[in-house]
Each structure stands twice: as C-alpha cells, then as structure tokens.
C-alpha cells in the first residue's frame with residue numbers, strides 16, 4: 001500500500017514499469033543498457049499482480065558489454081560524498097535529470113496513440129494499463145479515446161502529455177494508490193496554461209489494487225456512460241468451492257512450540273508479556289490460538305521497538321526475531337539493548353532457515369547464495385560478541401517444552417537484557433533435506449482422551465482436527481514431531497505403532 005514511485009522523485013532517478021511479464025523482462029534488459037549508457041541508477045517498479053504472474057516468455061540474446069573492465073571503478077570523487085564532491089555530483093545529477101526528462105518522450109516502452117476526433121485521453125502505466133486496455137475492449141471504446149501508456153513512469157514524458165492535452169478536453173488518469181501521475185499532469189497543464197479537465201482519484205480508489213471491474217466502473221463514470229456490466233448475473237459455476245484457508249504455521253513447526261511455551265509461562269507466572277515481533281513465518285503467531293505477536297512494523301524492528309517499550313513498560317518485554325532476520329538487522333538492536341542495559345528478553349527463533357521467503361541461505365546456515373559452501377557464523381558467538389554474557393544466554397531445543405519453559409522462567413526472573421535462542425530446524429526444510437525420511441505420525445488413545453481440546457484450542461497444530469466431535473489426527477499432515485504428546489494432559493497422544 002506504499003507507492004514507491006516517489007523514490008524516483010526523491011532520488012531523481014528514472015523509474016520503469018511494465019504491463020506484463022514479457023515486457024517486464026524486456027524492460028529490465030533495456031534498463032541495464034540504459035543505466036550503462038547514461039551512468040544512471042534506474043528503478044524497475046513492480047507491483048503484486050505482476051510479481052505473482054506466470055507465463056511464457058520469449059528470451060533474447062545475452063549480451064556482454066565489450067571493452068568493459070569488470071572491477072571497482074576507482075573514480076574517487078564520484079564515490080566519496082564529501083561536500084566538495086557532493087556539490088559537483090548534485091549539478092551532474094540535475095543535468096542527468098533534465099536528460100531523463102527528454103528521453104522519457106522517446107522511451108521505447110512508452111506509447112502515445114492519438115485517435116482522430118477523440119476528445120478524451122487516458123494516461124496509465126503498469127498493470128492498471130492492462131486493465132484499461134481490457135476495459136476499453138469490453139466497452140468497445142478503444143477507438144473512441146486517445147491513450148498514453150507510460151513505460152518510464154518517472155520522469156513523465158512532458159512533450160507527449162502536451163500533445164495529448166492539445167487533442168483532448170478531458171484526461172482520465174488510471175493508476176493504483178497515490179495520485180502520482182494525476183498531480184504531475186495537473187501541474188503540467190497549469191504550467192502550459194492549457195485548459196483541460198484532468199480527473200483520476202475522483203473515480204478510482206486510493207487504496208488496494210485495481211482490477212477489471214473497478215477499472216470499468218471508474219472509466220464508465222469518468223466517461224459519463226452507463227456501465228453495461230454492473231447488473232450482469234455472475235456465473236459461479238466455474239468458481240472453486242475450496243474452504244477458506246487462513247494462513248497458519250505448518251504442522252510440526254517449531255515456532256508454534258516456542259509460542260506455546262511462552263503462553264504457558266504467562267499463565268504460570270501470572271504476568272503478561274509484550275511481544276515486539278519481527279517479520280518471518282513466526283509473525284503468523286499473531287493469529288489464534290497463539291495470539292503472541294503485538295507488533296510487526298518492518299524487518300529488523302523487533303529489538304529496537306522492545307528497547308523503547310522496555311523504557312516505559314513495567315513487565316517482561318520480549319523481542320521475537322528469526323535467525324535470518326537477526327543476522328540481517330537484529331544485531332545493532334541487541335548491541336543497543338546491552339549498551340543501554342534495557343530490560344528485554346530477545347527470543348531468537350532459530351529454525352536454520354529464511355523460511356517465509358523460500359529458504360535463502362544466510363550466514364548462520366553456512367551456505368552461500370551461489371550454492372557454494374561458505375563459512376558458518378555461529379549465532380551464539382554473535383550474541384556474546386554483542387555483550388551478552390553466559391548467564392544471560394539460554395540455548396534450548398524449541399521442541400523440548402520443559403527446556404524452553406525453564407529458560408523462559410529464568411530469563412523473566414533475571415534483569416535483562418537476556419537472550420534465548422530457541423532452536424529447531426524448520427520442518428519443511430528438514431523434509432527437503434532428508435527426502436523420503438520416515439515419519440511416524442501420532443495417534444489418539446480414545447480411552448484416555450477426555451476431549452478437553454487443549455491440543456486444538458491452545459496449541460493448534462493443523463494436523464490435529466475434530467472428526468465427528470472427537471479429536472483426530474490427519475496422518476498425512478502429521479510430521480511426527482511428537483510435541484503434542486507432551487502437551488496432552490491425559491497422555492492420550494502417542495506415536496502410532
């Protein structure tokens with residue numbers, strides 16, 4: 001929901017956008033050439049719909065720039081931003097910006113189509129442009145309006161926009177989120193002293209993505225025509241009748257166990273924890289039954305926010321952070337906690353993975369992104385190096401409930417900063433590494449089970465469900481982690497014989 005086109009404005013660097021995946025690939029290739037030619041940073045902007053798209057691509061030639069020395073370019077005044085150099089670079093940046101403004105009019109992925117006699121012009125870019133095209137096709141309006149498709153969305157092509165204004169009485173801007181083009185279009189019309197009506201956000205929402213329906217709805221209103229699709233009955237025959245699937249931690253996920261242990265200790269110790277969290281699979285702990293996440297602002301915020309909260313809050317303040325995120329942006333926050341003697345408990349959920357985004361290696365895994373072996377950086381050493389002494393550090397197996405609850409109790413009773421490394425490999429990663437590993441699912445002994453539902457209501461492993469009013473194990477989902485065995489107060493769960 002944040003409009004990153006403004007980064008271009010902020011840095012005065014060109015921003016490119018594509019309308020489909022083929023164009024995305026072509027624009028990126030062009031972007032490299034453009035950057036080389038003009039010595040400019042370029043931004044390729046993508047949004048959710050394009051990022052999630054799949055389809056066939058036509059690949060081109062892989063070109064290598066001849067005569068280019070691939071090494072550090074020892075141009076000291078360019079890379080050292082002391083005021084003497086920065087002042088010179090600023091002038092160059094402004095010159096480059098002027099050049100970009102004129103190049104925007106000739107950008108190969110920007111297209112102006114002026115239709116004779118059309119008094120309405122539409123400006124759009126990226127995925128919204130694709131919706132506009134489909135909408136005009138459905139409304140049989142393709143030849144009745146002029147169309148400016150922007151491939152370079154910043155800086156905008158002033159000459160092409162002026163030409164569009166000359167031919168039209170009304171300009172409709174179709175864009176997602178902020179009125180980025182709309183504001184610029186109005187400013188340009190004012191500077192050119194041209195009398196043209198410019199509309200945009202009056203007809204299109206400023207929140208959430210557009211889609212074909214919203215685009216047809218906005219366009220018909222802006223064009224002042226009836227929307228022929230508004231009352232059409234929807235054919236639901238082809239809809240999938242899948243049940244809703246809210247996001248949950250996987251069956252056997254070790255994060256669930258740490259959350260369970262934390263919630264248990266809140267009850268046992270009669271205290272309420274503040275959970276300042278980070279972003280990772282564990283952020284799903286926000287939902288029932290754990291409900292153990294109070295904040296998640298951005299990657300790396302957990303310890304910093306906990307540091308601040310601990311200054312005000314009289315009670316245990318926890319920072320929940322994954323191993324990958326800790327290596328990425330957790331270390332400065334921990335140093336800050338040590339330096340300022342903040343009473344926080346940092347819980348590093350070490351599942352040996354960057355699980356949420358697809359298992360990218362990180363310093364704690366020891367593998368490089370290239371697939372080659374790197375040098376593993378031990379988490380404990382980093383924590384100790386930040387100033388956490390042995391007596392303030394606990395390392396537990398997240399799947400061992402007793403160990404974990406004991407560490408939590410000790411950490412709560414010890415003035416912080418304290419660190420608990422709650423370690424257990426991500427079960428999904430484990431199944432990838434040990435393909436074909438034998439899994440022994442658990443089973444319920446109905447003579448012992450009294451249907452208290454603790455395993456469902458408090459723990460919530462998706463492999464445990466209710467069937468005909470009774471707790472039941474979905475065997476093909478069970479990972480055989482055995483944690484639920486410890487949780488059941490009636491010894492009713494055991495490995496299947």
Ligand SMILES: Cc1ncc(C[n+]2csc(CCOP(=O)(O)OP(=O)(O)O)c2C)c(N)n1
Nearest residue numbers: 279280281299322323324325353354355356
């Ligand atoms: C600044 C930033 N970069 C990248 C991301 C994408 N991202 C979301 S979660 C995540 C990593 C999660 O790894 P970890 O903290 O170890 O948790 P896990 O998913 O393994 O439980 C990344 C890289 C982001 N949200 N913010």
Ligand code: SF4
Nearest residue numbers: 249250253281355426
């Ligand atoms: S991918 Fe791994 S860390 Fe993420 S929810 Fe599943 S088991 Fe847990």
Ligand code: SF4
Nearest residue numbers: 461478479481482484
């Ligand atoms: S053993 Fe229990 S907690 Fe582990 S995956 Fe199976 S049902 Fe879930």
